[in-house]
Amino acid sequence: MSRKIHIVCVSGTREKLQMAAMIASVAAASGDEVSVFFSMNALPYFVKGYATAAPVEGSFGVLMQEDGGVPSFKQLFKYAAELGDARLLPCSMAIDLLKVSTEELDPELGPPTGLTRFLSDAEGAQMLTF
Amino acid sequence: MSEPRIIDARDTFCPGPLMELISYMKRASVGDELELLSTDKGSVNDVPEWIAKVGHELISSEQIDNVWHIKVRKAK
Structure with missing residues (x-):
């Protein structure tokens, strides 16, 4: 039986983004209905041309950074969208503050979404925040 | 019977090998066999778990020289 999982990403650190992307x-890809809401410090990584590497929180982040075998969080979110039809939703407030258009975001991202809509859609879902 | 398609995911970490397998599985035809090569120990449990959940078939899983060879068949 598939579950409904809503993930909120607000942190811009490597470990939190990696864990959110892994889940x-x-x-x-296992058939669960997944929606990811990107806001605050998490959203800039999905603006085209944004080249800043996500800072690490601790030693494990350094390990991941140094080992080339760890898939990047951006690659994993792309897998989520392409292999499992996950919805990757940019926060409309964060888009306004960053002063970017939807065309300037990575193509995997869906339409700008307000918090009210996201929370409404999340009814009955498991909510995870990173 | 044709040889299984080899997916070389050695030296990548969770969930890389599983994602590689799923990518190939999506493009495969029903009845096709795929063989995942992984050095990630978690794959030994994660791949069969995913296979069972989504309804494909696990053919075999064995470790040869520190590499796990996990053979699966697309069932649907």
Whole structure:
């Protein structure tokens, strides 16, 4: 039986984004209905041309950074969308503050979404925040 | 019977091998066999778990020289 999982990403650190992406990709590819809401410090990584590497929180982030065998969080979110039809939703407020258009976001991202809509859609879902 | 398609996911970490397998599985035809090569120990449990959940078939899983060879068949 598939579950409904809503993930909120607000942190811009490597470990939190990686864990959120791992859950999103595996859950979506396993048939769960996954929606990811990107806001605050998490959204800039999905603006085309944004080249800043996500800072690490601790030693594990350094390990992931140094080992080339760890799939990047962006690749994993892309897997979630392409293999499992996960919805990757940019926060409309964050888009306004960043002063970017939807055309400037990565193509995997869906339409700008307000918090009210996201929370409404999340009814009955498991909510995870990173 | 044709040889299984080899998916070389050695030296990648969770959930990389599983995602590689799923990518190939999506493009495969029903009845096709795929063989995943993985050095990630978690794959030994994660891949059969995913196979069972989504309804494909696990053919075999064995470790040869520190590499796990996991053979699966697309069932639907």
